[in-house]
Every structure is written in C-alpha cells, then in structure tokens.
Amino acid sequence: MQSLTRPKIALAMQALVVTAFAAAPALAQDTSPGIANDTVKIGISGPLTGPVAALGAIADGIRTRIDPINSAGGIKMADGKTRKIELLVEDDGLDPQRTLTNARKLVEKEEVFALVATAGTPNNQAIGRYTTQRGVPNLFMYSGVHELAGPEWEMGFVPSFTTEAAIFAKYLLDNMPQAKIALLFLNTETGQTFQSALEGAISGSNVSIVAAQPVTSADPTVETQLSTLKASGADTLVVITGPKQGAEAVRFATESGWKPTTLVSNIAASIASLKPAGLENAKGVITSQFLKQVNATAPGDDEGVQRYLADHAAAQSKFSTDDALGQSGYAIGDALVKVLESMKAPTREAVMEAARNLDHVQLDLLLPGIALTTKSGEDVYPIESLQLFQFDGTAYQPLGEAISFEGKTPKH
Incomplete structure (x- = not known):
C-alpha cells in the first residue's frame, strides 16, 4: 500500500474540507438564528397571569392558528422548504421589566427567529431598544401605539x-x-x-x-x-x-x-x-x-369563521370563541404565516421586508373590506379601517360600514 507524504496528507485534508463544505446544506449560509431547514422559532412574551391575564388569550390565539398548520406538516416558504413553527411563550404579567428579561432569554438563550405579539405599549417600549440593537423583529405588536423605539424592527398589528x-x-x-x-x-x-x-x-x-x-x-x-x-x-x-x-x-x-x-x-x-x-x-x-363577529352556535357560511371554529376545537383553546383577544391572536398567527410564506430568504431582514410590503393580504377573521396593507418607508399600519358596532344585549350589531383611514392614519 502506497504511503502518504506530508504534502499529500495536507492536500487530502484540504479536499475533505472542500467536500464537507460543498455537502453542507445551503441554509447554513446567509441564515439568521432561529430558522433551520424544517423549523422556525417564534418567541412570545405576554401576561399569562396577574391582573390583566385576560390578554394571555392572544398567545393562545396564535397557538390556535399554528397548531393545525404544524399538524399538517408546516408551512411552505418561498425558499421551497416546509417548516413547522415552534412557539416559545413566556409570562411577563404585563410588567415591562419582565418583558425585557423574557426578550433577552428568548433571543440569547432560545435563539428565536423573531418575537411576535408582544402585548402592551410600555412593554414594547421596554424592549424596542434591545430588539433594534440585536436586529430581531418584533412583529405584530399588540399595541395601538405604533411609533415606538425601533421602527426598522417593529411593526404593530391592531389599528392605531x-x-x-x-x-x-x-x-x-x-x-x-x-x-x-x-x-x-x-x-x-x-x-x-x-x-x-x-x-x-x-x-x-x-x-x-x-x-x-x-x-x-x-x-x-x-x-x-x-x-x-x-x-x-x-x-x-x-x-x-x-x-x-x-x-x-x-x-x-x-x-x-x-x-x-x-x-x-x-x-x-x-x-x-x-x-x-x-x-x-x-x-x-x-x-x-376590525374582526368578524363570531357566533359559534350559528357560524353561517363564512369559510374563514368556520376554519377558525374548527381550529379552535382542534387546538382545545382555553379562550371562548367570542373572545376578541383570542381572535386577535388567531389573526396575528394568520398574519405571521402569510409573512413567513412570502419572505424571500431565511433571514430576519427578509421577514421585515415582507411585513413592510403587505399588499391587501386577506385574513380569515378580518371584516369584509379590511385587509393588511403596508408600504416600506410610507405606511407602517397594517390595519387602518374600523367598523362601529353596538351591543344589543346578546350580540353586536353593525352601525354602518367600515370606515377606512388607509394611508391616512392620524399620527400621535
């Protein structure tokens, strides 16, 4: 058997390294933390306990939308890969300092791809500087104050x-x-x-x-x-x-x-x-x-409402079907799916680019005539229409049609 000289050994080792790099998955290059070939990690911080624990329904609403998608194999994204969404939820009791602690844990220890649906204006203010410094998306905040600390990495969801x-x-x-x-x-x-x-x-x-x-x-x-x-x-x-x-x-x-x-x-x-x-x-x-009125006993023929009720049952959600907070979470989960599906690369920059350029995106629970629309550098408000309703003792009845402020949301 022919022996190898040191130069030949060195050349052989180089060949092995080149072969290893060539065989490595393409995703290993130019990819943000929290996203792999088959999963994407999403972090949520919200009040699951305490005096405003009712807001915890938002996180449960997101899970209600995501669980059936994961059970079906995940979402197919624009890079051709199908990924399941791994949700990591932390309780902050609506305490801004705990929200910041949770954000650090989710980003640095759990290495999430993005934060979603952070509840409360002070809480989003508390983490805005941190997420901006780290370049981590804080998507679809549950706050009607959109102009916070880091607009390049933040986006609200509910109307201003x-x-x-x-x-x-x-x-x-x-x-x-x-x-x-x-x-x-x-x-x-x-x-x-x-x-x-x-x-x-x-x-x-x-x-x-x-x-x-x-x-x-x-x-x-x-x-x-x-x-x-x-x-x-x-x-x-x-x-x-x-x-x-x-x-x-x-x-x-x-x-x-x-x-x-x-x-x-x-x-x-x-x-x-x-x-x-x-x-x-x-x-x-x-x-x-901005959300449809859901009557579980008489859902009608609305496909979006029927899908929501089916997902709610499948996920064994803790919130009632007529809870607007849970419904908001479900809509946020729906919006997250749409953005992940459309982003052009497995990077945090790409997900923000997709979120900043939503073109009349329809969601199952949005009222007719209301859709997600944003435009990079011009329009940061996904939802700019609302409809008035009046409670009759049993259900909400509409007062006129939806009123649009598209492109004209008053600044604060």
Whole structure:
C-alpha cells in the first residue's frame, strides 16, 4: 500500500474540507438564528397571569392558528422548504421589566427567529431598544401605539389608537354634536395617545371632554374614578382600559343610574370581556371592530369563521370563541404565516421586508373590506379601517360600514 507524504496528507485534508463544505446544506449560509431547514422559532412574551391575564388569550390565539398548520406538516416558504413553527411563550404579567428579561432569554438563550405579539405599549417600549440593537423583529405588536423605539424592527398589528379615537369622534360629531365626554383612560402612552387624538378630532366642535380620569392596570378598582366622572355631568362615557376595568366601568355606568352613551375601546369590548359586567348592563355599548363577529352556535357560511371554529376545537383553546383577544391572536398567527410564506430568504431582514410590503393580504377573521396593507418607508399600519358596532344585549350589531383611514392614519 502506497504511503502518504506530508504534502499529500495536507492536500487530502484540504479536499475533505472542500467536500464537507460543498455537502453542507445551503441554509447554513446567509441564515439568521432561529430558522433551520424544517423549523422556525417564534418567541412570545405576554401576561399569562396577574391582573390583566385576560390578554394571555392572544398567545393562545396564535397557538390556535399554528397548531393545525404544524399538524399538517408546516408551512411552505418561498425558499421551497416546509417548516413547522415552534412557539416559545413566556409570562411577563404585563410588567415591562419582565418583558425585557423574557426578550433577552428568548433571543440569547432560545435563539428565536423573531418575537411576535408582544402585548402592551410600555412593554414594547421596554424592549424596542434591545430588539433594534440585536436586529430581531418584533412583529405584530399588540399595541395601538405604533411609533415606538425601533421602527426598522417593529411593526404593530391592531389599528392605531389614533384611528379608533377618530372613529369614536366621528360617531359623536354625527350623532351627538353637543356631547359631553367623560374619559376613563389607561395612564400609559396607550391612554395618553388616545386622549390626545380624541381631543384633536373634536377640536373646533361642540363636543367636549368635560372630565378625564387615569387608571393603571394594577388598580384593584376604578370606582373612585368613575364616581368622579359621573359627577361631572357628562352624558357620554369613553373607556380606553383593559378588559377587567372596562367591564367595571360598564357595570358602574348602568347600576349607578348614570346611564351615559358608552363607547368602549375594542381592547375591552368583546362579549367575553363584558360578561363580568352582566350582559344586561352592557346593552347599548358601542365599540369599534376590525374582526368578524363570531357566533359559534350559528357560524353561517363564512369559510374563514368556520376554519377558525374548527381550529379552535382542534387546538382545545382555553379562550371562548367570542373572545376578541383570542381572535386577535388567531389573526396575528394568520398574519405571521402569510409573512413567513412570502419572505424571500431565511433571514430576519427578509421577514421585515415582507411585513413592510403587505399588499391587501386577506385574513380569515378580518371584516369584509379590511385587509393588511403596508408600504416600506410610507405606511407602517397594517390595519387602518374600523367598523362601529353596538351591543344589543346578546350580540353586536353593525352601525354602518367600515370606515377606512388607509394611508391616512392620524399620527400621535
């Protein structure tokens, strides 16, 4: 047998290295962390416990959309590979510092590809600088304040609070041109943004805000604030709070004998959220919606609703089918799938590019006439339309058609 000299050994080793690199999967090159040939890791931080644990339905809603897709083998992406989505969920109790801790864990230890549906404006503010420095997408935030710390790596999902404020103002200007508003608002940028937008939308009219009371998510009760608002003589109550406090406001407004015209932000107005108030007390409540009204006992022939109900049953979801927070999570999961399917390369940059250029993307639970549309450098708001609904004691009934602010969302 012929012996190998040192030069021949060196040449043989080089050949082996070249062969190894040639045989390596193409995905090993120019790929971001968290995505492999058959999986993509997605991180979620949200309040699964604590005073606003109801928001945990968002994460469960995402799982409801993703589980059946994974069971069917995964999603086929634009690079030709089919991948399952691995969801990693961390509880933050809506504490911004815990959200930051979770983000660090998900990015540095778990090496997720992206964060999705981070709940709460302060929470997204807390991680914005970090995700921007690390170049990690924070996609489809559950916050109506879109202009946060790192727009190149962040994107909201729900309509801006400025849009909802403008639509509430339009309703009052058209139907109650002398309305005296009492405002109950979260004392965060969420509520402050809404208040500022509402003031701007009614400026120069005879509609006025005669009293405003702030609340925090940690307040055990908001009865003191509501008593002050009632004493103002207002004939209209506008509520921009979490679900628990929204229900308390609705119950107080009726049971105290005040009975103002009540408009509640969509973050607190689902039937599931209003049940603690007593649905009889919620009769007449007006809200804005971008999602279809789901009646599990009478789903009709809407294919999107039927698919949602089937997925809800298959995933054994914890939230009720009429919970708008769970529905929002399901829609976010649907949007995530659409973006992952369309991104042109297995990189974080590519997923943000896809998210920034959505062209009338349809989702199962979006109301007719509402679709996801963004344009890089010009339009960062995926949803810019809302429709008003009024609760009749059993279900929400539409008040007119969807109102579009496409390309015209008021800035805060």
